[in-house]
Amino acid sequence: MSAEPASENPPAKTPPSNPENLIQKRTEELAVFGRWVAELIRNRNWFTLLLLAEVVLLAFCRPDGGVATALQGILTLPGWYANAFWFAVSVIPLAAVGVAVVTMPRSLPQQESEEAVKEHRAIKGLRPFTKEDAEIFRRLERQQDLQRCCEALESQSFRFGHLVGESGCGKTSFLQAGLVPLWQERGKRAVYVRFSNQNPLEAVQKAIVKQLSLTASPPVAPEPRALIGLLKHVMQENQTPLVLLFDQFEQFFVQAKSDAERKPFREVLEVWYAREDLHGIKILFSVRADLSYHLYEIEEWLNYAPSPLEVSRLRCFQPKEAARVLSVIAETEKLAFDRPFVERLMAEELGNRDNGLISPVDLQILASMLNRESVAELRGFNERTLQKLGGIEGLLRRYLEEVIASKTTARQREILVKVLLALTDMERQVRGEVLTIAQLQQKLKDTAKPREVYNATIWLARADVRLLSPVEQEGSQGYELAHERTIPALLQLSGTQLTEADKANRLLDKRVN
Structure with missing residues (x-):
């Protein structure tokens, strides 16, 4: 029988790997592994280290050739070598479990865990208190204000009222952590709505559906009839009095600048105010003091001015x-x-x-x-x-430095400092005049783009930053420094954040002045 002819196309051989690439790859893998082991040792993660030792020992025991085969051959020899090896393989997992029992944090009892959480609810920084913080909030000098506000809401004649206070006086915390829990304790319902750039009709509908846990309700839509239908549904389902808390309501007027943009929400308020079957729903408008004049527009729409008892003024502390x-x-x-x-x-x-x-x-x-x-x-x-x-x-210097450092680029940090300096009277080291964004843009036109000034000003005035305070002047929105005590720190910071040209210009301005 003749031999079969050789294949015309023998299988191609795999080209040998580049030794340099292989060495680099193995080195990088070893480096990653080494860093991981070092991190385990540095963090004293003995549990994982013991299990790692177990895996290494078992790997040497695999009969797949090379060093492993040689070691396996040695370990099959009689004597204490093999006994010691298998003893280590058996004991290491038990030791790892023991280390885990001793070192892993034990879970606290439920009551102890709740107390630990409460201990960290008193300091909020720039975040508001919420409903979960009601217990601690009641100890923070707002009880009389809460009682007066609740008594006004419980009045039969109350349909709507105002909560007015300057920026930073704690209106949001007052509503969320104070008024909502107290009102609900009295057997009534409350829905908190924070106004922003979202469509107000949708914002109110979504808050009602979520906070009242409605399962079957009219669909959410940016139309007056959708919100009116939802309000009717809420009262038909449950006759318990309901208060709608409209926080940061000045945003409605800021976002909806024209009468046409405000008309849909106005229609809802007019229908709500006129219908007797919706009298169980009350509204509290919370606004910043410097923008409270906008509330006169609501009063004109409804042809009613709240009495002094229906206007709650939240002041800062003595x-x-x-x-x-x-x-x-x-x-x-x-x-x-x-x-x-x-x-x-x-x-x-x-x-x-x-x-x-x-x-x-x-x-x-x-x-x-x-x-x-x-x-x-x-x-x-x-x-x-x-x-x-x-x-x-x-302390304020540290806070200022942390806020400025939170920006990613040096240019962003530089613009923030420039805006703050533009609102500072350098000679007397006090707050400068209140300036609008347009005035700030004009003042910084040689060193910053208008968009940069706008973004920096809005960001510095945010509630979670609060280095600028918004001030309403003659119908326009202006800004001023929130704290004069940040000025010394600001002057120090300007030495590191401004360019040499900016420093020279500031020095020239100072000499000219």
Whole structure:
């Protein structure tokens, strides 16, 4: 039998790998593995390290050739080598479990866990208190305001009213953590709606459906009849009184500038106010004090002006009230507290230059900056701590630096500093004049683009930044520095964030002035 002819196309041989690429690949893999092991050792993760040792030992035991085969041959020899190996393989998993039992954090009982969570609810920084913080919020000097507001809402004649307060006085916290829980405790319903650039009709509908847990309701749509239909459905399903809390309602007028844009929401309010079957629904409009004149438009639409009892004014704290608020925060967060010193600090250092009142936001900034200290002895409201941290100016400097540093690029940080400096009276080191965005753009036209100035100004005035305060003047929106005490820190920061040309221009302006 003749041999078969050789194949005309023998299988191609795989080209040998490039030795240099192979070495590089293996080196990188070993580097990743080495960094991972080093991280385990540095973090003292003995549980994972023990299991790693187990995997390595078992890998040497595989009969797949090479070093593993040689080791396996050695381990099959009689003697203590094999016994020691198999003893280690058996004991290491048990040791890993033991380490895990000892080192892993034990879960707290339910009650203890809840207490631990509550301990961190007193310091919010620039975030508002929410419904979950109702217990701690009741201790923060707002009880009388809450009682007065609830009594007004319970009046038979109350259809709508206003909550007015300056920026930073805590209106959002007052509504979410104060009024909503108190109103619900009295057996009534409340829906909180925060107005923004979202369509107001949809925002109200979505909040009602979500917070009242409605399963079957009219579809959400940006039309007046959709919201009116939902309000009718809510009252037909449950006759329990309902209050709608419209927070940051000034945003409605900011976003809807023309009568045509405001007309759909106006129609809803007019129908709601006229229909008797919707009298069980009350509305509280919460607005910033400097924009409260917009509420006259609501009163004109409905041909009704709320009485003084239907207008709640939320003010900032007197120095002694602010000291009591800080004492509650210190007690809850387990911080040192020197009452005489804090009362003096509130009266002499932190109060507003015009009226001596203290914003809840300022208290939260102070508390959050103190609480961030890693050294235990520097976490407290006392003179020694504040001196070591550089006083109020030192804390505000740290806050200013953190805010500026949060921006990604050097150009963004530079524009922020320029806007802040443009609102500063450099000669007297006080707040400068209130400027609109257009005026700021004109003032910085040689060193910043209009869009850059606009973005920086809006960002600095955000509620979670609060380095600028919006001020309404003669029908236009202006801005000023939120804290004069940030000026020394701002001047220091300008030395690092501005270019040499900007520094020269500022020096020239100063000399000319």
